[in-house]
Amino acid sequence: MPHIEVRNVALVYDTPAGRVTGVQAASFDIEQSEFLCLVGPSGCGKSTLLNIIAGFLAPTGGEIRIGGKAVTGRGMDRGIVFQDFAQLFPWRTALGNVAFGLEMKGVPKPERDRIALQQLQLVKLEKFANAYPHHLSGGMQQRVAIARALAYNPSVLLMDEPFAALDALTRDDMQRLLADVWRETGKTVVYVTHNVAEAVYLADRVVVMTPYPGTVKCQVPIRLSRPRDPLSLEFLDHQKELLRHLGDQIAKA
Amino acid sequence: MRRAAITLVMAAAVYEGIARSGYFPAALLPTLPAVGRALVEGLLDGSLPGHAASTLSRVLFGMGLAVVVGLPLGILMGRFRPIENFFLPLASALMPIPSLAWVPVFILWFGLGNATAIGIVFYAALFPMLLNAWSGVRSVNPLWLRAGSAMGADEQALFWKVIIPGASPFIITGLRQAFLRAWIAVVGAEMLAASDWGLGWVIFDAKEFLKADLMLASLAVIGLIGFLFERLVFGSLERTTVQRWGMVRAAKG
Numbered sequence: 001m002p003h004i005e006v007r008n009v010a011l012v013y014d015t016p017a018g019r020v021t022g023v024q025a026a027s028f029d030i031e032q033s034e035f036l037c038l039v040g041p042s043g044c045g046k047s048t049l050l051n052i053i054a055g056f057l058a059p060t061g062g063e064i065r066i067g068g069k070a071v072t073g074r075g076m077d078r079g080i081v082f083q084d085f086a087q088l089f090p091w092r093t094a095l096g097n098v099a100f101g102l103e104m105k106g107v108p109k110p111e112r113d114r115i116a117l118q119q120l121q122l123v124k125l126e127k128f129a130n131a132y133p134h135h136l137s138g139g140m141q142q143r144v145a146i147a148r149a150l151a152y153n154p155s156v157l158l159m160d161e162p163f164a165a166l167d168a169l170t171r172d173d174m175q176r177l178l179a180d181v182w183r184e185t186g187k188t189v190v191y192v193t194h195n196v197a198e199a200v201y202l203a204d205r206v207v208v209m210t211p212y213p214g215t216v217k218c219q220v221p222i223r224l225s226r227p228r229d230p231l232s233l234e235f236l237d238h239q240k241e242l243l244r245h246l247g248d249q250i251a252k253a
Numbered sequence: 254m255r256r257a258a259i260t261l262v263m264a265a266a267v268y269e270g271i272a273r274s275g276y277f278p279a280a281l282l283p284t285l286p287a288v289g290r291a292l293v294e295g296l297l298d299g300s301l302p303g304h305a306a307s308t309l310s311r312v313l314f315g316m317g318l319a320v321v322v323g324l325p326l327g328i329l330m331g332r333f334r335p336i337e338n339f340f341l342p343l344a345s346a347l348m349p350i351p352s353l354a355w356v357p358v359f360i361l362w363f364g365l366g367n368a369t370a371i372g373i374v375f376y377a378a379l380f381p382m383l384l385n386a387w388s389g390v391r392s393v394n395p396l397w398l399r400a401g402s403a404m405g406a407d408e409q410a411l412f413w414k415v416i417i418p419g420a421s422p423f424i425i426t427g428l429r430q431a432f433l434r435a436w437i438a439v440v441g442a443e444m445l446a447a448s449d450w451g452l453g454w455v456i457f458d459a460k461e462f463l464k465a466d467l468m469l470a471s472l473a474v475i476g477l478i479g480f481l482f483e484r485l486v487f488g489s490l491e492r493t494t495v496q497r498w499g500m501v502r503a504a505k506g
Contacts, residue, residue, distance in 0.1 A: 054403065056399065056403075074402055074403055074405075076404075076405045078403070079403070079404075080399075080400070080403045082396060082399075082400070084396055086394055086396055086397075087396045087397070087400050088400075089397060089400075089401075089415070089418070089419075090498045090499055090500050091418040091419075091421065091494070091495075091498045091500070100401070100404050100406075100414075101404035101405055103414075104404055104405035104406050104407075104410060105405060132497065132498055132499060133499070134498065134499025135499070148400075148404070149403075149404075152404065152405065
């Protein structure tokens with residue numbers, strides 16, 4: 001059984017200008033411990049779909065199943081990382097941010113501090129456990145956000161363009177770090193991006209989405225050994241293939 | 254701090270020059286040493302500390318009431334639309350009325366003395382507290398709420414662990430402004446409504462006896478207490494919380 005099943009998911013908004021289809025009949029599976037990227041231009045519904053999987057939005061049609069159980073709202077089986085650095089709580093230290101979910105679960109303080117510190121070690125920030133977010137760089141803040149989303153041990157990690165606001169060099173570092181974290185934790189990851197190279201670097205499989213209305217166009221498996229070399233021919237071939245799928249729709253639009 | 258001292262010393266020197274110039278009667282414009290003598294005498298015989306204590310206790314009591322009412326109400330207004338719709342017009346209508354304009358009305362209702370002075374303080378402090386708490390809740394980053402609820406926080410946990418700390422820069426500004434307004438209002442209320450005790454009453458009473466030195470000494474005490482509260486109480490509250498968290502920038506000086 002796949003870990004996450006996306007079945008005919010649709011989201012239709014009622015706006016003053018009429019009904020707008022955000023996502024139309026999206027269907028795909030995500031296997032246990034798979035790294036899946038949702039790629040597409042803005043307006044293709046990739047973030048909307050992620051928010052439906054997260055339980056922030058209820059679909060107007062179809063359903064999402066995680067571990068065989070239908071998603072009806074937010075749940076601690078999923079952790080989420082947003083694009084905006086401001087997602088961290090500025091009034092809590094890095095450790096305090098990471099411990100938040102454990103606190104909500106009712107884990108006693110010594111225990112949750114111990115676990116939170118482990119999570120910070122995972123993203124190589126244990127030295128900054130007592131720093132407040134405003135003293136950390138953007139990349140460090142996103143690493144804290146990853147540790148925070150993993151700390152209460154969800155089986156699924158949802159990521160909404162988490163590195164899009166970082167400079168290119170930091171982004172490369174973060175992609176390497178995330179690949180390591182994923183390998184070590186074995187989480188099922190759903191990762192939204194509009195960056196094709198990023199998708200080829202990270203994903204086991206890429207779901208390409210097209211806009212107006214947001215639909216799944218095709219799925220591209222990335223069968224490259226890890227760690228991946230972004231300058232290798234095979235890597236560039238995969239990039240070209242994705243760009244070709246995306247190029248079709250740009251020509252159509 | 255040093256620049257502030259230079260400004261104050263220069264202002265004092267100009268005043269002293271005018272006072273000693275002989276253009277004005279010494280009884281109306283006493284020299285600084287004369288004011289200092291009145292201040293030391295008043296402090297040593299315990300009269301000024303006594304008056305200051307009763308003024309301060311009126312302020313703290315009235316402001317305490319304003320916080321107890323204004324803080325929860327402002328937070329509820331920021332959180333629940335119907336409460337906002339009900340109270341906002343009321344606050345908008347009452348807020349522009351100067352608190353001192355209520356003094357004669359309050360004297361009719363509550364008589365001369367503490368009840369009227371405390372009522373005026375309450376009125377003056379209520380609106381800054383209420384409106385800042387309201388703005389604070391509305392300024393809470395929606396991303397914090399999403400992140401918090403994704404990590405398992407229920408409504409109650411969101412309230413205490415996200416909304417209150419998230420609104421804290423505004424809440425502290427509200428406390429600060431409330432104290433300032435209260436401190437201004439209490440002196441006026443005491444002039445008109447207090448009998449026998451309070452710095453405002455001392456100034457008003459000293460006018461009858463042409464004791465300009467005592468009046469200026471009392472003004473100095475009023476300024477000093479206001480300054481100490483501003484710097485020590487609210488300044489340190491801000492430094493240990495919202496400034497440390499990078500939620501407001503530190504003032505220079």
